[in-house]
Amino acid sequence: MLLNTDDFKLDVTSEIGTLRVLLVHSPDSGLGKVVPSKAQDWLFEDIVHLDTMRSGEYDYYIKLLMYFLDPDKIKGKLADIDNPDSKRNFFKPDNEGFHNSSKVVEIQTLLSDILEQKDIRKKLVAAVCAIEGCTYRLQLQLIDIEPVELAKIFISGSLNDEEMIFAPIPNMIFSRDIGIAINNHMLLNKPAKKARARETLLVRYIFFNHPLFAGYRDNILEIPDTVQHFLRPGEDNEGKTTLEGGDVMMVAPNHLLIGWSERTSVSGANEAIKLLFENDVVEKVTIVKIPHKRDYMHIDTVFTQVKRNVWVLLRSLTIEDAGQDEAEPIAWFADKKNKDKPEIVQFRKGKKPKTFATLEALLDNISQKDLHSNGPTRFIYSGNNVFPYDAREQWTDSCNLLALKEGVVLGYDRNDKTVEAFKQSGFDIIKVQDLLQKFEADELNPETITDTLILMPSAELSRARGGFHCMSMPLQRDAV
Structure with a gap:
């Protein structure tokens, strides 16, 4: 069923x-099919227990979001939702x-929803089969599959419970990386790793074809590759044009941050x-260069905002460096002598x-x-700025927080020391x-709660190497 699009606003x-x-993707069956031999190729660090991740952790995230964003769908219904038959x-x-x-x-x-349109279904099946190397007969088979089931196949990689036809795309749970809303525009990503190619394709089709975004089609920005990129030698990541949403932060109406990181190139x-x-x-636009290491990956693993004047961050990365004096980002960062030092340069029209x-x-x-x-301005440091807890807790996303409202x-x-x-x-x-429980009993109210850190269960979710900032793509926020 198509969502009600009448009151949607990208802002x-x-x-x-x-x-x-906000836009999310709940853990799908593909996460339960990651195998050790392919985990790193699929950008996962570990093998997660899917049922625990879903029912003991992620479901709390969705319930919490509903109380804040869509309370009529959950208020007074929590006991029924938590019933073992419906949980x-x-x-x-x-x-x-x-x-x-x-x-x-x-x-x-x-x-x-978009797969209900026959022409879109044919185009998207052809596109997915092209990047996944399917046979022509499989392509014809997929075109005839019912849209709800076909969507599950595209995401999980499984034709049914027994037969996998593609690799899973377990990173789709991290919806932040596929794009970023900037004022009333949407900047789509260019992923650094082949493992994210299918999810990028699916999301591109969604933004350009779903009625929810019909009023914003002219505001969708796609990053082109550099001229004659196909002539570049080899597969060196340094030369690629890549950008992921975890490296993009909309910090003020006139100001965007972009990280130059392991996953986002200066190009x-x-x-x-x-x-x-x-x-x-x-x-x-301010470029924040951080070490190109798996420890950090994106700038939102190093810092996120809590209030206008409060930030949480990893203290060990705040190293002074004066930078250079060039007018273009590529030229500015061309000197790689200090590759592991953070550098911060702001470009203004x-x-x-x-x-x-x-x-x-x-x-x-x-x-x-x-x-x-x-x-x-106040800073809250990962691990309370005590070694080794600062590094340990940053690894488990102490700096990757999602603000539901200012201060919450x-x-x-x-992450005990950060707490x-x-x-x-x-x-x-x-x-x-x-x-x-306090929301349900009217002991607390999402509209009046202030200055609060909400602790989420994390045994399995944290093993996927991403926090709730990663697991969210905000589409509309009130102005600050």
């Missing part, structure tokens, strides 16, 4: 404005008890800046580039100049299980 101007609509259906789009929210939007639902950042400036989407010595200096500038904070963020319950740092900064700490 994201910050990382902390009250969240109204696993609430967040799964192919089950009878699925919430089908127009605020907490499931990618699989949107994919099923990708350069092409994004050209697109954004040519289309007058933002006035300034018609003005000279500006540098920042540390992450704190950049984030303080955003808080004070872009967001006009009334108080001094959610993260994993396993201590939040307490010391005056934040309330509550487990999601307790919070949901």
Whole structure:
């Protein structure tokens, strides 16, 4: 069933404005089919237990989102939803008890919707089969499969419970990486790894063909590759034009951050800046270069925003470096002598580039100049800035928090030292299980709750190497 598109608005101007609509993908059966021999090729670090991830962890995420974004779908119904006969259906789009929210939007639902269109189904089947190397007979077979089932096949890689025809795309749970809403535009990604090619293709078809985004088709930005890219020698990642959403942050209406990281190249950042400036989407873009190591991967694993004047970050990466004086991103970062030092350069239309010595200096500038904070900028450090807990907890996404509204963020319950740092900064700490019960009993209200870190169960989700910032693509936030 097509979602109600009448009141949809694409509008994201910050990382902390009250969240109204977001795009997610619930763990699908493909995550339960990752094998050790292919885990790294499929960009997974570990083998997860799917049922625990779904029913003991991710379902709390969906319930919490519903209380904040679409309370009519859950308020007064929690006991029924938690009934053993229906508990696993609430967040799964192919089950009878699925919430089908127009605020907490499931990618699989949107994919099923567009596959109802026969011409789209034929084109997308052909495109998927081309990148996956299918036989022609399999292509014809897939065209005739019912849309809801075909959407599951495209995502999970399984024709049925026994037969896999493609590799799974387990990283689709990290919906942040497939694109980023920037004001009323959508910037689609160019993934660094082949394992994410199919999910990128599926999402491109969704954004250009689903009625939900019909009013914004002219605002969808696709990053082109560099001229004559096909002549580049070899498969060197350094030369590729890549960009992933975990490296893009919409911190203010006029200001975007882009990370140059393991997954986003300086060429990708350069092409994004050209697109954004040519289309007058933002006035300034700051490139944050971090070490190109698996430990960090994206800038949102190193820092995220909590309030106008509060950020959580990894202290060990705040190394001073003055940078150079060039006008183009590619030229600026051409000197790789200090490859593992963070470098921060801000590009503004018609003005000279500006540098920042540390992450704190950049984030303080955003808080004070872009967001006009009334108080001094404060930093909460991963692991409370104590070695080795800072590095250990950053690895389990202590810095990868999602703001549901200003000051109310959610993260994993396993990062004890970071939780201590939040307490010391005056934040309330509550487990999601307790919070949901308090919402249901009217002891707390999502609209009035302030300065709170919500702790989410994390035994299996954290093994997938991504937090709730990674697991969300905001489509609409209130202005700050």
